[in-house]
Amino acid sequence: MQKKENQEVENRPDNTAFTQQRLPAWQPILSAGIVIPLFVLVGLAFIGIGVALFVTSRNLHVLEVWKNNLLWLNMALYVFFSPQGPVFFYYGLTNYFQNQRAYGVSKDYNQLSGDLDYFTFFFSIVPDSTCKPYRYDVNNKPIVPCGSLANSMFNDTFNLYQMKNGVKEEVPLDGKGISWWTDYNIKYRNPSVNPLRNAFNGTVKPLYWSKPAYELDPTDTANNGFINQDFLVWMRRSALPNFRKLYRRITDGLPAGNYSLEISYNYPVIAFDGKKKVAFSNVSWMGGKNEFLGIAYLVIGSLCLVMSVVMLIIYAKFKFPEED
Amino acid sequence: MKLLGATAIEDKLQDGVPETIACLSLADIKIWVLTGDKLETAMNIGYSCNMLRDDMNEVFIISGNTQLEVQQQLRSAQEHILGLSRVSSAADVEKSDIELCPETVLEEAIIAEYALVVNGNSLAHALDPGLKLLLLDVACLCKTVICCRVTPLQKAQVVELVKTHRRAVTLAIGDGANDVSMIKMAHIGVGISGQEGMQAVLSSDYSFAQFRYLQRLLLVHGRWSYFRMCNFLRYFFYKNFAFTLVHLWYGFFCGFSAQTVYDQWFITLFNIVFTSLPVIAMGLFDQDVNDRNSMRYPSLYKPGQLNLLFNKRQFFLCTLQGLGTSFLLFFIPYGAFSVLLKKDGSNFSDQQAFAVTIATSLVLVASVQIGLDTHYWTAINHMFIWGSVAVYFAILFAIQSNGIFGVFTSYFPFVGTSRNTLSELNVWLVILLTAVLCVVPGLVVSFLKVQLFPTQTDKSRKGRGPQEQSLQRVRRTSSRRSAYAFSHQQGFGELITSGKNMRRSAICSAPPADEHYNHCNLFNHCTFHICFICGINHDMVNKQINF
Numbered sequence A: 001m002q003k004k005e006n007q008e009v010e011n012r013p014d015n016t017a018f019t020q021q022r023l024p025a026w027q028p029i030l031s032a033g034i035v036i037p038l039f040v041l042v043g044l045a046f047i048g049i050g051v052a053l054f055v056t057s058r059n060l061h062v063l064e065v066w067k068n069n070l071l072w073l074n075m076a077l078y079v080f081f082s083p084q085g086p087v088f089f090y091y092g093l094t095n096y097f098q099n100q101r102a103y104g105v106s107k108d109y110n111q112l113s114g115d116l117d118y119f120t121f122f123f124s125i126v127p128d129s130t131c132k133p134y135r136y137d138v139n140n141k142p143i144v145p146c147g148s149l150a151n152s153m154f155n156d157t158f159n160l161y162q163m164k165n166g167v168k169e170e171v172p173l174d175g176k177g178i179s180w181w182t183d184y185n186i187k188y189r190n191p192s193v194n195p196l197r198n199a200f201n202g203t204v205k206p207l208y209w210s211k212p213a214y215e216l217d218p219t220d221t222a223n224n225g226f227i228n229q230d231f232l233v234w235m236r237r238s239a240l241p242n243f244r245k246l247y248r249r250i251t252d253g254l255p256a257g258n259y260s261l262e263i264s265y266n267y268p269v270i271a272f273d274g275k276k277k278v279a280f281s282n283v284s285w286m287g288g289k290n291e292f293l294g295i296a297y298l299v300i301g302s303l304c305l306v307m308s309v310v311m312l313i314i315y316a317k318f319k320f321p322e323e324d
Numbered sequence B: 001m002k003l004l005g006a007t008a009i010e011d012k013l014q015d016g017v018p019e020t021i022a023c024l025s026l027a028d029i030k031i032w033v034l035t036g037d038k039l040e041t042a043m044n045i046g047y048s049c050n051m052l053r054d055d056m057n058e059v060f061i062i063s064g065n066t067q068l069e070v071q072q073q074l075r076s077a078q079e080h081i082l083g084l085s086r087v088s089s090a091a092d093v094e095k096s097d098i099e100l101c102p103e104t105v106l107e108e109a110i111i112a113e114y115a116l117v118v119n120g121n122s123l124a125h126a127l128d129p130g131l132k133l134l135l136l137d138v139a140c141l142c143k144t145v146i147c148c149r150v151t152p153l154q155k156a157q158v159v160e161l162v163k164t165h166r167r168a169v170t171l172a173i174g175d176g177a178n179d180v181s182m183i184k185m186a187h188i189g190v191g192i193s194g195q196e197g198m199q200a201v202l203s204s205d206y207s208f209a210q211f212r213y214l215q216r217l218l219l220v221h222g223r224w225s226y227f228r229m230c231n232f233l234r235y236f237f238y239k240n241f242a243f244t245l246v247h248l249w250y251g252f253f254c255g256f257s258a259q260t261v262y263d264q265w266f267i268t269l270f271n272i273v274f275t276s277l278p279v280i281a282m283g284l285f286d287q288d289v290n291d292r293n294s295m296r297y298p299s300l301y302k303p304g305q306l307n308l309l310f311n312k313r314q315f316f317l318c319t320l321q322g323l324g325t326s327f328l329l330f331f332i333p334y335g336a337f338s339v340l341l342k343k344d345g346s347n348f349s350d351q352q353a354f355a356v357t358i359a360t361s362l363v364l365v366a367s368v369q370i371g372l373d374t375h376y377w378t379a380i381n382h383m384f385i386w387g388s389v390a391v392y393f394a395i396l397f398a399i400q401s402n403g404i405f406g407v408f409t410s411y412f413p414f415v416g417t418s419r420n421t422l423s424e425l426n427v428w429l430v431i432l433l434t435a436v437l438c439v440v441p442g443l444v445v446s447f448l449k450v451q452l453f454p455t456q457t458d459k460s461r462k463g464r465g466p467q468e469q470s471l472q473r474v475r476r477t478s479s480r481r482s483a484y485a486f487s488h489q490q491g492f493g494e495l496i497t498s499g500k501n502m503r504r505s506a507i508c509s510a511p512p513a514d515e516h517y518n519h520c521n522l523f524n525h526c527t528f529h530i531c532f533i534c535g536i537n538h539d540m541v542n543k544q545i546n547f
Helices: A002-011 A032-058 A181-187 A196-200 A229-235 A291-323 B017-026 B039-048 B067-088 B104-109 B120-126 B132-141 B152-165 B177-185 B213-244 B246-251 B264-274 B276-285 B291-296 B298-305 B312-337 B351-373 B379-399 B402-407 B417-421 B425-452 B456-461 B471-475 B493-498 B538-545
Strands: A062-067 A074-079 A087-093 A157-164 A167-170 A243-250 A257-264 A276-281 B005-010 B032-034 B058-062 B114-118 B144-147 B171-174 B188-192 B206-208 B528-533
Touching: A032 A291, A032 B425, A062 A074, A087 A157, A157 A243, A181 A229, A181 B402, A181 B417, A229 A243, A243 A276, A291 B312, A291 B425, B017 B213, B017 B298, B032 B039, B032 B152, B039 B114, B039 B144, B058 B067, B058 B120, B067 B114, B067 B120, B067 B132, B114 B120, B114 B132, B120 B132, B120 B152, B132 B152, B152 B171, B152 B177, B171 B177, B177 B188, B206 B213, B213 B246, B213 B264, B213 B276, B213 B291, B213 B298, B213 B312, B213 B351, B246 B312, B264 B276, B264 B351, B264 B379, B276 B351, B276 B379, B291 B298, B298 B456, B312 B351, B312 B425, B351 B379, B351 B417, B351 B425, B379 B417
Parallel strands: B032 B144, B058 B114, B114 B144, B171 B188, B188 B206
Antiparallel strands: A062 A276, A074 A257, A087 A243, A087 A276, A157 A167, A157 A257, B005 B528
């Protein structure tokens, strides 16, 4: 008898809350009392955010100037607003697919982190094969930095002059810290050879470059090699075919007045139907002028409010008769 | 001759069998009995289980000995059923030729209740290739089918007949070794462990000790399993379409060069780490209606039978939802990133920031969506859902940290991206907008559906279950029939009184025992085999009758 009882207990399945699906649980039901107030709340919050964004964006200014395919060497600008704070100077390109896959992977990370092993042409293992056809030149000398992405670096230069009483006064353009801190300090490292040019012995510069990497900025020794700010800005490839990249910062702001922009037009865009532009903008807590976000928030917020009203009407109309 | 006494063998039904059968038939489950017992015993079992009732229109008994007889009996049964129903619904749709297989619509149009009882011999003829479809048609027209004197092979053949020629899921339940072939043939085999040994249990898919547990197996666990499986599948397809179709939209803007929107590591880990655990928890623990209500309202079982929760339409809808989500996931960041700048003015519309923004939005949308799909939030669900989001951010920052870049330089090119991206307020505004916009339409649609077209499940969740069907009707036992019956068509009295089966010396002169022969008030729902015994003294007779 005892044995039979024990056997019964043995065969009995576990009777815990977990095995018998009796775990305590919260069972929310999507009732009108929760959904409709939620929509009202979300709608109001979004409208609030949208208004804040829109108003802030209104106070930001962007001056965009399109450089047509004519070789404009001197452009006259009239700045009619006086933005506070630093003004940022961007160059932009259209129809330029930096996000094309083969183009984007065409670089050698190890080279760019300063690993000298990858500065040599070693049985076609280094530099990285994704760099084709910009791995080595006709004399089988490795290209440093290799790849299409580096090769196609933007090389127009700009000078901005303010016209004060007929006299051209140069506006100082600050090129420090225009790239990401992590790019400058972590991702791209120069080889630790002093002077830098010795590291590049036995290599050649990219085919489209006019200056080798170690001479990119003669005025500032810390701005050469792979950690050159313009180079870093260019290497951070953009997601979309129409983009802007930061060129310089005008720290003291731009007082209103006449300006003259001198451009050395080096970069060819006609071949692929591209266009160039320059833009001046100031920024705020939400970044640059961005009407899209403000308008999107306003639209979605109002839609939420409208939906909540519609749902309330439907609920009232169809529910009350039932409950009666 | 003097009657000395009677012995009886009681073959009691288990507890709760009639209630279980009544409940399952309310859930639109057709129950056929295949037994090795004789015709009378089987019919008595049918009456005691309320499968056969006195108020049934007709009980057809097929007991022919030749194929032709069986065919005639089946034909006449079919014509009787269809003829009457045709007369009753003459105003309705004209029924097509009776010779064609009647569709399920036709079967359900029959309001009257019929029962079919088939003998073992006749079954052997009826399962011939020429007759089996006719048998199946007639059987499906009847509310109850009882086959008696069935061999184990015939049990399997009957199950196979239903399996192959009807779009029905079959479940076979039995407790003895003679049920093994039937259990293995059916879609689902259930073995009852107990008096008859373990053979049925060893060859079954599910086993338990009492027949009445079948109700819980089907109405609670079976229903939950279907519900969970369908939810799981729909969510999985939605999530993967939302994840993958972003690349469709991006193709238009990257020259169709197959540039991925996301980081390679995100693609690898998305389905395995970031979104797998919540949906596993939903598949294990989710309950739409609790077990008490599932048993109370058997009609909640119908969505599973009609395949309402995951069919072509539902798949199309979840694909559409995934497509729409991927559209929003791409185009809202696209619109914002065209002009996005960081607080310090540096440009921001780069590939890696775009990737991190869309990836974060996707993980948040997927987590919110599974949160909305989960009806039963146990502690484990909470842990998995919030934990997955936390793990996403942890892994994101870990993969894009300086340390790992130092070790594996070319494998982790996204170094620093998440730090730069997720510290900007406008990126979080983009993520918030995307997440809300992806979730809101689904929320509106499901809310309106519950308010305007509530299903029975929705009503029972709110506590107002479907009309409690008349279980009372089924529990009423027929009054004319007594609790126990004789299992012979006619008694052996004549044979015995003729003396042909007796030897002279066996007759003893015991006093008549009829005054001691009491009608035992035994339990209801029993059948007796009663045999008349002579030559036994009183005491033993009394002991045997008074249990």
